[in-house]
Amino acid sequence: MKLGEGVEAAIHCAAMLAGVEGEATLSGAAMAEAFGLSPSYLLKHLNMLSAARILESVSGPAGGYRLARSAERITLLDIVLAVEGREPAFRCGEIRQRGPAKLDASAYVKPCGINAAMLKAERAYRTALAEAKLSDIVSDFMSDADPRSVAASCAFVARHQRPQKSSSTKQA
Amino acid sequence: MKLGEGVEAAIHCAAMLAGVEGEATLSGAAMAEAFGLSPSYLLKHLNMLSAARILESVSGPAGGYRLARSAERITLLDIVLAVEGREPAFRCGEIRQRGPAKLDASAYVKPCGINAAMLKAERAYRTALAEAKLSDIVSDFMSDADPRSVAASCAFVARHQRPQKSSSTKQA
DNA sequence: GCTTACCTACTCGGATAGAGCGTGTCCGAGTGTAGTGGG
């Protein structure tokens, strides 16, 4: 019962990408710098999000990542499943029928009750994750977090998103 | 997001131990045989359950394991936490404040919204697991499973539990 | 025949190797941009 630490990075990046405007992108290197992570390794997780159709990637100069759809339609479950894989955490190995005195296969048509209970709990987990939309994460951050932190994040996005808005003032 | 397969073995063993009567015990070797597992490795997990005060172990001949309290008071959550560890699956590394432009610590007193959402989902998971009592697992198995499977399990327990009830007929 | 001491066999418990997966890093393919030469 342990999630890879790439999940945290993926969610933070997705939340940051929710702040870019329109067709603009944010490069993986910029996000890695923002969170103090290894750029090469972050790319690995961002690539998984691209493969899951959560992010879009554009190559070349002024390239980077953007959300593939609105933050309203992206849930934490989407991100977690993309990074950690879709199979359930508890996999029933059917050890009940692996003993030396196993019965006929017809005695095991009913599903294992233990498996059912574990899967039910995991369904509750996924349901809670599916109810957490990325847009909620962002709006909660905007309203609840420290104003300095919000301002810093918005400034970072505005400075690194590309193509730069021509109207905005260029900062060093 | 992956649970070790020891969890499955631990739950099955606990369910089987719920079938022994009174002070009787079941040896780890017997349970390993019942499920086709390596005895030495199963001991490792059973030992964790003992350390968590879920099982009691008695040494020596006619020794083995028994439940430390009634199956009514043991939940799947107890077993999962004992085997997999008590720390949550999602550990917030606070990467939001690890970038090069981190603000004063006072800007991060509010908890991370992403961490809160993930922990909320995990609370739902644990709640569902805490509602699944071991006694429910056993009674559901007794009523729903194939009668042959139930009979085989009961026979196995009766044959291997020790000290043997003197009144029961000895089987080869 | 009863008691007692010893010995054996069986159990759990912790310490010890091996495999699989997540972590971290590197280099190559692709693309848009900027500069330069020619018309």
Added chain:
DNA sequence: CCCACTACACTCGGACACGCTCTATCCGAGTAGGTAAGC
């Protein structure tokens, strides 16, 4: 002065080592029971 070509710099994408956790195993410590000898 305008256009086309070339070279470059920057991006993502996949292939390659390393470390750690989970898996699997072995051997030692401890204990209860059975056995045999002594009273």
